[in-house]
Amino acid sequence: MIGKCLVFLMVFLLGTKAIVNAQDLVKGKKLYETRCLVCHQADGGGVPNMNAPLDGSSNVVGNNIARLVRIIKNGYSEKIALDGYYYNNVMTPNPDLKEADIANVLSYVRTSWSNKASKITLAQVQAALKKK
Ligand code: HEC
Incomplete structure (x- = not known):
């Protein structure tokens, strides 16, 4: 009985984690559309000589x-x-x-179009803003 409950709890927790993660990307996409798309374009391709592409950029998917x-x-x-x-x-x-917004929008651009890099956590954003 306890075993079964634990299994249910695990499935529930994993499920919520997946939903929360997906939610981050949905928020990141929204932010991208309101703040970044005008320059970097919907496909992340940028504008030659004007705005850098985010799709396929070695920096965007880099460390x-x-x-x-x-x-x-x-x-x-x-x-x-x-x-x-x-x-x-x-x-x-x-x-x-x-x-959190910065984490979401960076997670979105690092996992969109042909980009397949890791998502960015809140802790990574906080660490980056701390050291100057
Ligand atoms: C007004 C136009 C504009 C807007 C809006 C804008 N960018 Fe940019 N972005 C640029 C330009 C131009 C560059 C390159 C500048 C340079 O090379 O000096 C750049 C560079 C970048 C880079 C570095 C790319 C690389 O290869 O190193 C990232 C990452 C980036 N932008 C992400 C974003 C995100 C995310 C948003 C929305 C929050 C955003 N930008 C909004 C114009 C814009």
């Missing part, structure tokens, strides 16, 4: 999570080559985004 977090928060206009190309538009900062 420098802190850099990605700071780009979302502070904007970006380094004008250095990204995978060999330059983009002359200026990415606007998002100082009002909550840490």
Whole structure:
């Protein structure tokens, strides 16, 4: 009896975790559509010479999570080559985004289109914003 209850509990907990995870990506997508799509486009392809692509970008799927977090928060206009190309538009900062929002939108871009990288956790965002 206790065994059965435990199994039910496990299935229930795993199920809720899956729903919560999916919910993060739904929120991330919404945020992407309101804040990022105008420049990076619905397919993440960006605009040649203007806005960097997020789909297939080695930085977006790479391990420098802190850099990605700071780009979302502070904007970006380094004008250095990204995978060999330059983009002359200026990415606007998002100082009002909550840490959870940053985790959600980064999780969305790292798992969308052809990107198959890990999702970003709240703890990773907090760690990135702490060290300057
Ligand atoms: C006003 C246009 C604009 C908006 C809005 C915008 N970006 Fe950007 N983004 C850019 C440009 C332009 C660059 C490259 C700038 C450069 O090379 O100096 C960039 C670069 C990036 C990079 C770095 C890419 C790489 O390969 O290193 C990431 C990640 C990124 N943007 C994500 C986002 C996300 C997520 C959002 C929404 C929260 C967003 N951007 C909103 C224009 C924009």
